[in-house]
Amino acid sequence: MATTLSRSVDSRPTRTQRGVLQRLRISLWMPPLVLISVLALAWQVTAVEMPFLLPPLQDVAATLATELPYYLQNAGITLFESVAGLAIGFVVAFGLAVLTSESAVIRRAVMPVAVVLNVTPLVAIAPALVVAFGFGAAPKLIITALICFFPILINTATGLRSVPQQVLQVYRTVRASRLELLLHVRVPSALPYVFAALRIVFPLSIIGAVVAELSAAGATGGLGTVISTASSMNQLAVVYASIFILALLGVALLGVITLVERRVLRWHRGTTD
Amino acid sequence: MNAGVRLHGVRKTYGDGTVALDDVSLSVPPGRFVSLIGPSGCGKSTLLRLVAGLEAQDHGQVSVHGVSPEDACAAKLIGLVPQTPALLPWLDVLRNVTLPRRMNRRAAARRAEIAGVEARAVLQEPDMLSLLARAGLAEAVHRLPSQLSGGMQQRVAIVRAFGLRPDVLLMDEPFSALDEFTREALQEQLLDLWDELQTTVLFVTHSIQEAVRLSDTVVVMAPDPGRVVDVIDIDLPRPRGQQLLEQGRFHAYEDRVRNALRGAWRVPGAA
Ligand SMILES: Nc1ncnc2c1ncn2[C@@H]1O[C@H](COP(=O)(O)OP(=O)(O)OP(=O)(O)O)[C@@H](O)[C@H]1O
Ligand SMILES: [Mg+2]
Numbered sequence: 001m002a003t004t005l006s007r008s009v010d011s012r013p014t015r016t017q018r019g020v021l022q023r024l025r026i027s028l029w030m031p032p033l034v035l036i037s038v039l040a041l042a043w044q045v046t047a048v049e050m051p052f053l054l055p056p057l058q059d060v061a062a063t064l065a066t067e068l069p070y071y072l073q074n075a076g077i078t079l080f081e082s083v084a085g086l087a088i089g090f091v092v093a094f095g096l097a098v099l100t101s102e103s104a105v106i107r108r109a110v111m112p113v114a115v116v117l118n119v120t121p122l123v124a125i126a127p128a129l130v131v132a133f134g135f136g137a138a139p140k141l142i143i144t145a146l147i148c149f150f151p152i153l154i155n156t157a158t159g160l161r162s163v164p165q166q167v168l169q170v171y172r173t174v175r176a177s178r179l180e181l182l183l184h185v186r187v188p189s190a191l192p193y194v195f196a197a198l199r200i201v202f203p204l205s206i207i208g209a210v211v212a213e214l215s216a217a218g219a220t221g222g223l224g225t226v227i228s229t230a231s232s233m234n235q236l237a238v239v240y241a242s243i244f245i246l247a248l249l250g251v252a253l254l255g256v257i258t259l260v261e262r263r264v265l266r267w268h269r270g271t272t273d
Numbered sequence: 274m275n276a277g278v279r280l281h282g283v284r285k286t287y288g289d290g291t292v293a294l295d296d297v298s299l300s301v302p303p304g305r306f307v308s309l310i311g312p313s314g315c316g317k318s319t320l321l322r323l324v325a326g327l328e329a330q331d332h333g334q335v336s337v338h339g340v341s342p343e344d345a346c347a348a349k350l351i352g353l354v355p356q357t358p359a360l361l362p363w364l365d366v367l368r369n370v371t372l373p374r375r376m377n378r379r380a381a382a383r384r385a386e387i388a389g390v391e392a393r394a395v396l397q398e399p400d401m402l403s404l405l406a407r408a409g410l411a412e413a414v415h416r417l418p419s420q421l422s423g424g425m426q427q428r429v430a431i432v433r434a435f436g437l438r439p440d441v442l443l444m445d446e447p448f449s450a451l452d453e454f455t456r457e458a459l460q461e462q463l464l465d466l467w468d469e470l471q472t473t474v475l476f477v478t479h480s481i482q483e484a485v486r487l488s489d490t491v492v493v494m495a496p497d498p499g500r501v502v503d504v505i506d507i508d509l510p511r512p513r514g515q516q517l518l519e520q521g522r523f524h525a526y527e528d529r530v531r532n533a534l535r536g537a538w539r540v541p542g543a544a
Contacts, residue, residue: 164357164359166355166356166357166359167359167361169322169325169327169353169355169359170353170355170359170373170433171373171376172325172326172327172346173325173326173327173346173351173352173353173443174346174349174351174373174376174377174380174437175346175347175349175376175377175380176373176376176377177376177377180376180377184361184372184376185361188361188363189361191363267362267363267417267419268362268363
């Protein structure tokens, strides 16, 4: 859109130059690359000066390269815990959101409890859950589900009630049933809100799984377990290698959800852009 | 006669003591085109909501084809065109106009139980397509609402209501957000469709010209409390093309409505 405007401005690059620049997308990857380089340099300087603070980057790369299967196996465990926990939290929260949007009584009952749950530092429950459920997958799934629960509940409930009054009136005059309204009008209206919640909740689910693993270091493994074991043995490179993989996991999950959202909410992009 | 729309001694108040409608009686024979006009807050939308069964009156009776608004809605006798198009943004035009027909499928059986209402076959998809074409939407059938102009969206909303083959069509200022040219074109298309499907229409408007042009009868209302102050029959030939708008007898009707409205502005009790 700016191409036609900028043609008259002499100091701007010519159109062909602009074309090349745009194709390379330099403006897209240059700034983060510069920042990352600066950070990496600062990291290396720190690692050399104070080796107890940070491990040299080549050590991190070395452990990743030599023990990749070990990291991938543990990443798989953490990924499973976070996605399964999120799925459980999603089903419960979505179901409750539907119930609260259909019944004022249920809404009044559920919402205060949900808000209390939200302000409770759920991470602090993790040790108690380990005591209660042992070192298996259960406490990890519960923590993750709890952390994901509230954003999904609130967003979905808001979305289900976001249908404009006049739309509801049109479908009420043909006596659409509650189920028909829910399936054809309310749930589709809520989808943009649901995806907004998912974008918040996917990174949270990894945090939930890792925190649960940290406080229940043991049998089932996972990157959280790797981190807590390695840090007790002063293996900083292993700790940061695990953190690096966790970050990659988060980015990958966010990428997946963005792709799905693009497909499902094609209609919505036109209305907001 | 119990057909058409009837209100008798209807009163509606809201929680804060606003008397939206006070002792309103109105009888609309089937197939008539009736406009409601009056200052803001005189209860026009409230009246439509009562007829649509979206709210209940405090006193009096409202009936549609001799049955309550609730039963009329259950039999899908009523189509509503709200002030905004109220389309579903994720459905294309065709799906938007067909969705209300696919809901409440027992309506046909209920319809048969109401005396004086002919059993009508539900419009099939080809009929909807031709209806869309008649409204100038043939090209837009598979577009999303966000890809349409305001006037096109409003036409979709009208086709959606007509597609139900309603016995009563309720329209709340459907053209108020449109420019003058679009508005006149849509008036023409509305009359065209109405002529073919012969439904009873209650049409809320703020435009005197629009009311006179479209209607068999103009109902003038006044606020505080909301009431009917005048009922003016428009005895002009149809079809009412552009040239009619310049004729003296058209202006005479406009003046009558304007005078009635002027009276409506005068608040009772004020000096
Ligand atoms: N849900 C409501 N709660 C409280 N008061 C209401 C409600 N709906 C309408 N009213 C009041 O009832 C009166 C009539 O409202 P209504 O919307 O029927 O007027 P209207 O003639 O349609 O006005 P307009 O031309 O501005 O649309 C107004 O005084 C309004 O404030
Ligand atoms: Mg109104």
